[in-house]
Amino acid sequence: MSAHPYYAHRHRVTLDETNLVGNVYFAHYLRWQGHCRENFLADHAPGVIAALASGLALVTLDCSAEFFAEGQALDVVEIRMRLDSQTGHRLTMSYDYVRTLPAPEILLARGTQSVAVMERGAEGLRPVRIPDELTKALDPYRFRADGGQPARNAQSAAGTGTVSG
Numbered sequence: 001m002s003a004h005p006y007y008a009h010r011h012r013v014t015l016d017e018t019n020l021v022g023n024v025y026f027a028h029y030l031r032w033q034g035h036c037r038e039n040f041l042a043d044h045a046p047g048v049i050a051a052l053a054s055g056l057a058l059v060t061l062d063c064s065a066e067f068f069a070e071g072q073a074l075d076v077v078e079i080r081m082r083l084d085s086q087t088g089h090r091l092t093m094s095y096d097y098v099r100t101l102p103a104p105e106i107l108l109a110r111g112t113q114s115v116a117v118m119e120r121g122a123e124g125l126r127p128v129r130i131p132d133e134l135t136k137a138l139d140p141y142r143f144r145a146d147g148g149q150p151a152r153n154a155q156s157a158a159g160t161g162t163v164s165g
Contacts, residue, residue, distance in 0.1 A: 006080035007044075007141050009036040010100070013075045024071035029109050030063055033095050036079040037113070044137035057118040057125060061090070065111035069099070076101035077108065083138040089117045089127040091134075094143065 011032055019025045041049050048056065071077055080096040095111040117134075118125040 005141055006082050006096070007036070007040045009039045009079045009081070011035065011077050011079065013071055013073050013077060015073045018073045022072060024075075024108075026065070026067065029065045029067075029097055029111060032077070032079050032097070033063065033065075033081075033111055033113055036081050036095065037093065040081060040137070041134075045131070045133045047133045048131055051131065055120045056128070056131070057120055059116045059118050059125065061114040061116055063111065063113040065095075065097075065109050067109045069106050069108045071097075071099055071108050075099050081141065083142045084112070086130065086135070086138070086142075089130060091115045091117070091130065091138070 009032075013024055013028075017024055017028045048058075052058070076099070078098045078100045080098060082094050084092045084094045086092075092112060092114045095113070096107060097109040097111070099106045099108050117128055117130045119128040
């Protein structure tokens with residue numbers, strides 16, 4: 001679907017994720033976005049997960065999804081995450097929701113999520129620098145407008161999650 005490297009998390013759609021007419025209920029796409037991001041952290045930035053227990057916060061500023069085709073129960077959907085931008089204490093990721101099974105691959109939806117890196121303190125939340133571990137982990141998945149590849153080769157950069165369900 002894209003020449004750019006991405007982190008991939010695979011998910012098998014369950015019956016409870018579909019609505020009365022049999023297609024995937026729209027809210028599940030945003031939930032899967034969160035699953036993809038959390039699996040990425042577990043796979044590539046476990047120190048960030050540990051820091052969440054001691055005051056670090058990844059605060060979602062906005063998220064969206066645009067739909068192109070319908071997903072069905074038992075489809076395998078691969079959620080492909082890329083880093084679109086990193087500015088100050090903010091990150092914006094993009095997500096492609098690609099049905100991989102049954103074949104052929106079909107782009108079901110495309111989403112985005114902007115996150116602020118914050119720290120909890122006595123005065124509430126305050127912006128903090130993006131942890132180096134997270135910056136380094138995201139760099140191979142950074143969107144490059146010129147189509148150029150990051151330092152690592154794209155095939156070794158594309159991680160895969162497990163099929164859940």
